[in-house]
Amino acid sequence: MLAAEVGGKRRFEVEAETVGSALRSLPIANLVFDERGQLRQLVNVYVDGVDVRELEGMETALTGSEEIRLVAAIAGGSL
């Protein structure tokens, strides 16, 4: 769904100091964050394969050429 919102594009290269600022620079930022700027509950973020919840969340520092992945959480069952 996220790729469909940006014409099928699945990969962006951005320069940012934190995971949060990297994600906020994307054209799908308002799908990933809610109106209070909080990461939506069912969006998982991984930095080089590590869940940012195990790191510093959106404040996780980016120092090199990390790969950030956005993955919708496994959820549902009623839809």
Add this chain to the structure above:
Amino acid sequence: MSPTLLVGTRKGLFVLSSDEARQDWKVSDPLLKGWEVFHAVPDSRDGSVYAATNSFVYGATVHRSEDRGETWTRAEELGLPEDTGLTLEKTWHVRPGREGEDGRLWLGGAPGVLFRSDDSGKTWEAVQSLVGHETRDKWNPGAGGMCCHSIQLDPDEPNRMYAAISAAGTFRTEDGGESWEPANTGVAADFFPDNPFPEVGQCVHKLLVHPARPERLWQQNHCGVYRSDDHGRNWERLEGNGLPSGFGFPIMMDPSDPDTAFVIPEEGAENRVTPDARLGVYRTRDGGESWELLEGGLPEPAWVAVLRESSSSDDGGVYFGTQSGSVFASRNGGESWTEAATHLPPILSVEAADWR
């Protein structure tokens, strides 16, 4: 005229197209895949299409297409100010503004909120006069959340419009949205046994203004079917005269006849399905004095539910879609019906569009 139906479903938007006979329908592939399309509506001012879209992962938003669904853009700014203490839960209903109000749109959502856009849906501003209405502490959510699901513009008076919220009731503004007055006199709230006729708190399910006679409003409510002939100041309850039940969600009109309306009753609030396995459209042609069952071509037995936004009408046709994924169309005022589509995802909305 080439009738087109925008059919919003739990899993995307489908476009149904036919010819004047409305007998054979072509069903598109799904658009807006993955999104729950609570409502999709054409904007006759510029030919664009808007959709109130929701995702359990990515939240509530509005999409716009200028090329009949080939490509879409999404609202850039949509949310509730922090000082309201509210956050946007769902978008429910989009209403394009009037001719001459370029770029203006209205958007209803949950929890009981109304937004206005003046830039063709890029940015939306909450209508604080309704969001912070003085009666808000007396509003309650219905089973679908506290949704603002009906937005109706008076065709003659540019500053008059209506918003209906479940379960807060109907509100009317005479000053373009600066202030809102409850418009629920005579509308029952039987679920408040100590005070069944409160100022607000009514569970309106769908509200319509007749385009040719704008003082006439129709309302399908949790507690009955109603008509008003004075801009919603007073309402008259209309069932008990041919309807098997006063409970239902959709209501349709004949745009050329203010005395004609259509409803699809359900058994009741505790069993929301067509009564006695009879999927029937009930029509009045005398302003609600009497109702007649129209069933030609409709399946039986059928335990079916039709949601509040899942019906529409135009000059030649009446249409509705079911939670079980069928769309039914009539070209003769409901006398006979054709199944225009089947096996769609659960249908959330049906809107007739005149795409030439």
